[in-house]
Amino acid sequence: MYSTNGNNIPRIGFYICHCGHNIASIVDVVEVQKYAATLPGVTVSRDYKYMCSDPGQELIQQDIKEHNLNRIVVASCSPLLHEHTFRLAAEKAGLNPYYFHMVNVRENVSWVHDNKEQATEKAKDLARAAIKRVFFHKPLEKKTVQIKPDVLIVGGGIAGIHSALTIANAGKHVYLVEREPTIGGHMAMFDKTFPTLDCAACILTPKMSAVKSHPNITLWTYSEVEKIDGFVGNYKATIKRKPRYVNEELCVGCLDCIEACIYKEAKYPDEFNLGLSKRKPIYIPFPQATPQVVLFDPETCIDFKSHRCKKTCIEACERNAIDLKQTAKFEEIEVGTVIISTGFKTYDPKLSPQYGYGKLPNVYTSLEIERLVNASGPTAGEVVTRDGKKPESVGIIHCVGSRDEKSNKWCSRVCCMYSLKLAHLIKEHTGAEVYNFYIDMRTPGKGYEEFYDKFMNEGVHFIRGRVAEVTDWALVPEEENKLTIRVEDTLIGVVRRIPVDMVVLSVGLEPREDASEIRRMFNISCSSEGFFLERHPKLAPVNTFTDGIFIAGACQGPKDIPDTVAQAGAAAEALSLISAGKIELEPNTAQVIEKYCSGCKSCIPLCPYTAISFKEDIKKAYINEALCKGCGTCVAACPSGSITQNMFEDEQIFSEIEGLLKFAGIELEEKEVEHA
Amino acid sequence: MRYLYYPGCSLKCTGRSYEESLLAVLKALKIDFVELNDWNCCGATAYMAVDESKAFAIASRNLALAEEQFKNEKEIHIIAPCSACYMVLLKTQNYLAHNAGEMKKIQSALKESGLSYEGKVKIRHPLDVLVNDFGLKEITKAVKHHLKGIKVASYYGCQTVRPLATFDDAREPVSMDELVRAIGAEPVDWPLKTRCCGASLTGIIEQVGLPLSYIILHEAAKRRADVVITACPLCQFNLECYQTEINKNYQNDLRIGVIYFSQLLGLALGISPKELGMQRLFVKPEGVYKAVKGGETVYV
Ligand SMILES: Cc1cc2nc3c(=O)[nH]c(=O)nc-3n(C[C@H](O)[C@H](O)[C@H](O)COP(=O)(O)OP(=O)(O)OC[C@H]3O[C@@H](n4cnc5c(N)ncnc54)[C@H](O)[C@@H]3O)c2cc1C
Numbered sequence: 002m003y004s005t006n007g008n009n010i011p012r013i014g015f016y017i018c019h020c021g022h023n024i025a026s027i028v029d030v031v032e033v034q035k036y037a038a039t040l041p042g043v044t045v046s047r048d049y050k051y052m053c054s055d056p057g058q059e060l061i062q063q064d065i066k067e068h069n070l071n072r073i074v075v076a077s078c079s080p081l082l083h084e085h086t087f088r089l090a091a092e093k094a095g096l097n098p099y100y101f102h103m104v105n106v107r108e109n110v111s112w113v114h115d116n117k118e119q120a121t122e123k124a125k126d127l128a129r130a131a132i133k134r135v136f137f138h139k140p141l142e143k144k145t146v147q148i149k150p151d152v153l154i155v156g157g158g159i160a161g162i163h164s165a166l167t168i169a170n171a172g173k174h175v176y177l178v179e180r181e182p183t184i185g186g187h188m189a190m191f192d193k194t195f196p197t198l199d200c201a202a203c204i205l206t207p208k209m210s211a212v213k214s215h216p217n218i219t220l221w222t223y224s225e226v227e228k229i230d231g232f233v234g235n236y237k238a239t240i241k242r243k244p245r246y247v248n249e250e251l252c253v254g255c256l257d258c259i260e261a262c263i264y265k266e267a268k269y270p271d272e273f274n275l276g277l278s279k280r281k282p283i284y285i286p287f288p289q290a291t292p293q294v295v296l297f298d299p300e301t302c303i304d305f306k307s308h309r310c311k312k313t314c315i316e317a318c319e320r321n322a323i324d325l326k327q328t329a330k331f332e333e334i335e336v337g338t339v340i341i342s343t344g345f346k347t348y349d350p351k352l353s354p355q356y357g358y359g360k361l362p363n364v365y366t367s368l369e370i371e372r373l374v375n376a377s378g379p380t381a382g383e384v385v386t387r388d389g390k391k392p393e394s395v396g397i398i399h400c401v402g403s404r405d406e407k408s409n410k411w412c413s414r415v416c417c418m419y420s421l422k423l424a425h426l427i428k429e430h431t432g433a434e435v436y437n438f439y440i441d442m443r444t445p446g447k448g449y450e451e452f453y454d455k456f457m458n459e460g461v462h463f464i465r466g467r468v469a470e471v472t473d474w475a476l477v478p479e480e481e482n483k484l485t486i487r488v489e490d491t492l493i494g495v496v497r498r499i500p501v502d503m504v505v506l507s508v509g510l511e512p513r514e515d516a517s518e519i520r521r522m523f524n525i526s527c528s529s530e531g532f533f534l535e536r537h538p539k540l541a542p543v544n545t546f547t548d549g550i551f552i553a554g555a556c557q558g559p560k561d562i563p564d565t566v567a568q569a570g571a572a573a574e575a576l577s578l579i580s581a582g583k584i585e586l587e588p589n590t591a592q593v594i595e596k597y598c599s600g601c602k603s604c605i606p607l608c609p610y611t612a613i614s615f616k617e618d619i620k621k622a623y624i625n626e627a628l629c630k631g632c633g634t635c636v637a638a639c640p641s642g643s644i645t646q647n648m649f650e651d652e653q654i655f656s657e658i659e660g661l662l663k664f665a666g667i668e669l670e671e672k673e674v675e676h677a
Numbered sequence: 678m679r680y681l682y683y684p685g686c687s688l689k690c691t692g693r694s695y696e697e698s699l700l701a702v703l704k705a706l707k708i709d710f711v712e713l714n715d716w717n718c719c720g721a722t723a724y725m726a727v728d729e730s731k732a733f734a735i736a737s738r739n740l741a742l743a744e745e746q747f748k749n750e751k752e753i754h755i756i757a758p759c760s761a762c763y764m765v766l767l768k769t770q771n772y773l774a775h776n777a778g779e780m781k782k783i784q785s786a787l788k789e790s791g792l793s794y795e796g797k798v799k800i801r802h803p804l805d806v807l808v809n810d811f812g813l814k815e816i817t818k819a820v821k822h823h824l825k826g827i828k829v830a831s832y833y834g835c836q837t838v839r840p841l842a843t844f845d846d847a848r849e850p851v852s853m854d855e856l857v858r859a860i861g862a863e864p865v866d867w868p869l870k871t872r873c874c875g876a877s878l879t880g881i882i883e884q885v886g887l888p889l890s891y892i893i894l895h896e897a898a899k900r901r902a903d904v905v906i907t908a909c910p911l912c913q914f915n916l917e918c919y920q921t922e923i924n925k926n927y928q929n930d931l932r933i934g935v936i937y938f939s940q941l942l943g944l945a946l947g948i949s950p951k952e953l954g955m956q957r958l959f960v961k962p963e964g965v966y967k968a969v970k971g972g973e974t975v976y977v
Pocket residue numbers: 155156157158159160161178179180181184185186187188191193194195196224225226342343344345346347367368371415419422513515519553554555556560561562563565
């Protein structure tokens with residue numbers, strides 16, 4: 002138990018920090034210190050150069066012991082920075098840490114004012130408010146919850162794969178849930194990767210099969226999270242496994258069934274190749290798909306439509322793996338932490354009609370070209386236009402759906418680099434003249450500028466300007482039967498028309514369509530453009546505002562593979578929680594005073610963390626303190642005033658306001674403070 | 678609903694047949710309208726370049742008049758068919774809405790003539806009114822002659838949908854194509870819908886203006902359009918009246934009808950070419966006439 006140091010009559014220690022010159026140059030800290038010493042309840046008042054330093058903390062601890070202090074107020078920087086530090090210091094000296102309160106005289110005073118006198122007055126007011134407030138502080142206990150060791154990872158792109166392997170290698174169990182029939186994400190579609198031009202498959206597929214065979218990883222592809230509830234350390238999730246109509250345990254990926262399908266020719270657009278080739282109703286996304294299991298598309302399989310197929314596929318399967326009656330399966334799991342790595346989608350260039358995508362057949366997206374240059378792609382790596390010709394000239398248009406007021410304002414970060422890569426690969430495969438149309442070349446990263454340099458010397462053309470349009474109308478005979486790119490070349494200040502055979506649109510990266518559903522399901526936030534929001538852009542880049550839920554990879558914002566893999570360090574955050582085994586929860590939670598609760602339920606839908614439920618037996622609201630984040634919404638909304646929140650009780654807030662009002666010239670009667 | 682109609686200067690002179698055909702169409706479709714009392718020139722694009730404040734004052738007088746004339750109506754919608762008028766009015770409204778200083782100046786100028794402007798008036802293009810208020814289904818129902826087999830190049834010019842119109846996409850507008858389809862004709866797929874025709878340059882520096890018109894006509898002909906339809910008096914003038922000049926310059930024999938979209942729509946609705954002002958055309962759209970069979974159509 003923490004002591005209150007004997008009695009409940011406040012004996013307050015007040016400390017104001019110089020923060021070097023940060024505070025002391027604008028606020029007369031000595032004056033504030035002297036002023037505080039005159040206020041009721043203040044036993045010790047000091048100023049010190051760096052309160053957060055070890056000697057600063059020791060000063061507090063010594064005073065607590067020597068002067069029997071039972072309340073501490075520190076006026077320094079933002080509580081976000083050092084509240085924890087000072088609470089810990091108080092706790093070490095045996096005081097309940099919630100008897101401590103912090104005043105921000107740096108961000109709120111010295112950094113934003115330049116009049117020394119007024120700034121000093123403001124600091125005094127804030128100090129007085131805090132000193133009044135701590136009279137009513139109460140000792141609080143932190144709650145601890147246990148962390149279940151299993152981890153759920155949603156999305157099996159390179160981010161999910163890397164996180165899964167890291168955690169599994171550390172000996173913890175992972176459930177990896179991937180929506181598509183195979184893991185691999187976007188990376189599995191590429192032939193080579195910048196900046197090293199190493200073969201994507203060579204570096205990715207070994208990791209994919211490691212995931213499949215790892216004893217600590219349960220891989221569920223063609224699956225989605227249906228539901229999740231609980232709180233940090235204790236989540237319960239339901240996973241829906243969509244039917245493949247093939248028994249995953251029996252299928253060995255021999256592909257005999259595909260051969261035997263009564264459709265001799267593949268007729269349906271192949272999703273993995275973005276419709277650039279055809280597949281049969283029974284198919285496998287690509288040769289190295291993981292798991293190596295085929296699946297049926299009930300939309301196109303005759304048997305699903307008419308039940309009158311000869312089912313040659315079933316006959317061909319020696320292992321009797323095909324099960325046309327299979328239905329969706331639901332798995333219930335319990336995990337302590339979750340990593341969301343659902344990646345991105347590419348911009349739909351039909352929304353920029355000036356580039357003719359979808360109308361002019363030889364306008365492609367960059368992702369389609371990734372498939373065309375790929376040795377295992379629809380043309381076995383041969384780059385040909387839709388009319389089967391080898392292009393003699395190719396234009397690559399940057400920033401389609403990026404850095405554009407009309408579509409997306411952000412830079413997608415990878416397009417300059419992948420455009421360089423594609424320029425090189427197209428040139429290598431066809432010998433064509435390649436033109437890059439760019440606004441600015443953005444190639445920061447290790448070895449990236451060198452990569453750019455290399456291709457400039459390779460003879461790729463670079464034209465600076467945002468392309469106005471891609472059109473098939475010819476002004477001069479050389480443009481007949483070509484696509485003409487119209488652009489203002491801003492380096493030489495003229496409008497140019499460049500006829501080419503093939504146009505590649507370097508489409509930007511966007512949040513997935515269902516990002517906002519995922520956000521709601523997992524109770525995390527999105528930034529304005531729709532990518533998942535990290536807790537802190539620098540210091541907590543993979544944490545979210547919900548404890549135990551982490552984000553990794555391009556679902557947090559556009560990223561290349563090196564950065565994505567670095568972010569898969571979300572795994573480390575999950576592991577550190579797991580190895581701690583338990584987590585302490587801040588006690589700034591809200592409680593229902595059952596005696597007063599009328600059971601109106603108005604608080605329940607307001608809670609952003611779904612922490613409030615309704616106890617049917619007694620018809621009262623109930624707040625799960627493990628889920629409550631102390632936002633205060635329900636406290637303010639309760640019509641009968643029957644919800645209170647630790648550290649924000651009415652008398653604490655009112656006395657703080659009283660302290661401030663004195664400044665406004667409203668001298669309140671000095672009430673006899675009840676030392677409760 | 679009743680609309681206010683703001684003709685602008687062009688529709689009273691060079692663009693007379695635009696007014697004749699548009700009003701005939703509005704009447705045929707029983708769209709209620711009344712002309713704006715005492716309107717003045719919108720200032721056109723030239724004035725903007727010389728003195729913005731005066732240009733905004735001139736244009737806003739029309740908006741103030743509209744609010745005055747329709748002060749008892751629930752909503753004030755003003756139809757501005759000329760694309761320059763449409764753009765200038767939109768630009769004025771938009772500028773004043775975002776620029777309090779200028780607005781104050783303009784208000785005091787308007788006050789001199791006993792007017793005031795609140796920004797309530799909605800500036801509408803007739804295409805917008807026909808396609809979105811009246812509706813394509815209703816138009817199809819009213820059609821008397823389906824213009825089967827006619828290929829139409831929809832040409833907006835640079836100002837109709839740019840930069841402030843909200844009823845259509847500025848880069849790939851489709852409302853005219855939809856209208857063309859609604860009357861049974863076939864829109865040609867072509868990329869020059871919003872390319873400049875040369876505008877006033879054709880009259881001043883012919884060697885700059887003519888090639889721009891040529892590009893448009895040449896591409897329309899190449900894509901086998903029977904007729905080009907437009908929503909701008911200046912575009913219509915440039916593209917039609919200079920065809921002989923263009924042919925001389927480019928050793929060509931282009932001859933393609935350039936008419937207002939309201940004329941094409943009028944023909945489909947069974948209105949006589951004369952009522953639509955088509956006797957004023959230099960290049961008769963023969964293909965279109967041929968497609969209009971029977972009915973009361975009188976050929977000119
Ligand atoms: C054309 C192009 C070329 C590129 N070339 C390169 C390059 O050469 N080098 C480089 O470093 N970077 C390159 N990049 C960037 C690279 O693609 C990304 O850095 C990388 O794919 C990000 O990986 P990820 O795992 O975060 O996302 P993704 O690859 O998008 O993977 C996300 C996975 O999550 C799954 N998923 C999504 N939603 C759900 C859900 N709700 N439930 C379950 N599963 C879900 C998806 O099916 C997918 O498998 C390129 C990008 C593009 C567009």
